Amino acid sequence: MQTKLKQLAEHLGADLVGFCQLPSPPVKQFPNGVYAVSVAVKLSDAILNTIENQPSFGYFQHYRTANTLLDQIAFRLAREIEKNGYNALPVAASQSLGKNNPYAGLISHKTAAVLSGLGFVGKSGLFLSEKYGSKVRLATVITDMPLANELPIIENGCGECQLCQRACPAGAIYGITPTTDGERNFDPEKCSRYMKEHFQDIGRGSVCGICIKVCPKNKL
Ligand code: SF4
Numbered sequence: 001m002q003t004k005l006k007q008l009a010e011h012l013g014a015d016l017v018g019f020c021q022l023p024s025p026p027v028k029q030f031p032n033g034v035y036a037v038s039v040a041v042k043l044s045d046a047i048l049n050t051i052e053n054q055p056s057f058g059y060f061q062h063y064r065t066a067n068t069l070l071d072q073i074a075f076r077l078a079r080e081i082e083k084n085g086y087n088a089l090p091v092a093a094s095q096s097l098g099k100n101n102p103y104a105g106l107i108s109h110k111t112a113a114v115l116s117g118l119g120f121v122g123k124s125g126l127f128l129s130e131k132y133g134s135k136v137r138l139a140t141v142i143t144d145m146p147l148a149n150e151l152p153i154i155e156n157g158c159g160e161c162q163l164c165q166r167a168c169p170a171g172a173i174y175g176i177t178p179t180t181d182g183e184r185n186f187d188p189e190k191c192s193r194y195m196k197e198h199f200q201d202i203g204r205g206s207v208c209g210i211c212i213k214v215c216p217k218n219k220l
């Protein structure tokens with residue numbers, strides 16, 4: 001079944017697909033949902049090149065299109081899982097749990113992608129895929145269909161690099177390697193506030209992309 005799901009996701013446009021078991025159910029109302037399918041789509045290099053010292057209109061539109069594609073892929077994967085007798089909950093690429101928790105969703109896509117062996121979380125707080133670096137967007141399907149990880153977990157590979165910290169105009173990146181104990185290495189409020197203050201007219205102040213653009217782990 002994993003092979004079938006992977007083929008379907010790739011047919012629909014996914015560039016990376018992984019599977020994992022989660023440490024605990026992320027959705028209270030779905031207690032048996034402890035497995036996840038992680039999908040990624042690669043962003044356009046030419047679009048990322050339009051980001052210089054500030055976000056670009058092209059990037060904002062591309063970001064939204066990538067989210068829509070991911071949402072469609074997650075929706076179709078969830079339907080396929082249901083047709084095979086299991087439950088599945090597709091989680092949108094761009095999530096928010098409302099004004100009390102605006103920077104979190106039902107599940108961390110990055111956590112699911114890391115547990116699926118697709119990459120690691122960098123000092124920028126971005127997910128860095130083994131294959132494309134940070135030039136990806138993610139979505140997740142939570143399910144009770146037993147799934148097994150096919151890839152080894154990848155350790156953080158930032159090393160001594162500090163490029164994203166130096167490039168961030170908001171000072172939102174602390175330049176430290178993420179740890180599993182919850183220590184913050186990135187300040188989402190600072191990032192969002194800066195963009196709203198300076199780039200409200202581009203992407204409604206909600207996307208920037210500079211930390212994606214500068215990362216040397218990016219690959220074609
Ligand atoms: S999106 Fe822009 S402002 Fe936010 S952390 Fe990245 S570089 Fe900094």
Ligand code: SF4
Binds near residue numbers: 122123157158165217
């Ligand atoms: S720019 Fe350097 S420190 Fe930042 S995420 Fe990429 S590799 Fe890691």
